[in-house]
Amino acid sequence: MSITQAPTITRHARPSLAVFVAHPFGLTLGAPGDDATHEAVARTVLAEAEREHPAGTIVATGFRWPDDLRARQLRKQAH
């Protein structure tokens, strides 16, 4: 299974199961030092492995980023 930060790209690869986390590129599990979020992301993602999702499913989660870094990355205005 995979985490994805870009479902429109993941749809090309069509992995067996992907879980969408709306974090910026390079900050997949969360902010540096934010162990609680890293753990919450990992737990949430791995829990989906035990659910009956058809192959190719991309599961949406509620993880979001508090500032506009991700939005600027999607416009290629930030690294």
Added chain:
Amino acid sequence: MHGAIHPREPDGVGFDDAAAQYDGATHPFDEVERLHLRKRLVPDFEWLDFDEPSPRNAPGVPLRDARIGLVVTGGVHVPDQRPARTIGEVRLVPVTATQVRLTHGGYDTERAMQDPDVVFPVRTLPRLAEAGAIGSVAPVVASTMGYIPRGVNVLERVVPPVVASLVAQQVDLALLVPA
């Protein structure tokens, strides 16, 4: 390519990358990335598409007993390893490595080096094992550098050594963490 095309979910449902502004127009992010790569680096870049998804192989044990094999694409390597290149290479990194490097042109590696766990969760996953949420973490992480413009190179040069590593370690569930 390999048979019937399966119906897909409506595009953009629940996903924020369905529409992004780039070069004065609105595109889904995969198109932004395609245009960006064509303009900057690979003039004939195209996504590699598959007619069908990879099949699901459910772990044979409950998650709390599962050995998790970690695969990362953030360009992780230990200091004496040459960084993985865009042609598609894999570096095997111990999950206990105390010093790693992140070599990748597609994200801010300096920011991630403040805490490599953000793209290389070798601190987080063992904590889940200690808490009983998962069984264990495989001792070797398969790492590639995810900017590989030729999709066929991923299939031919990255997938085989990654699979070999996961099989050798008898993982129950592989988790790919992108950067």
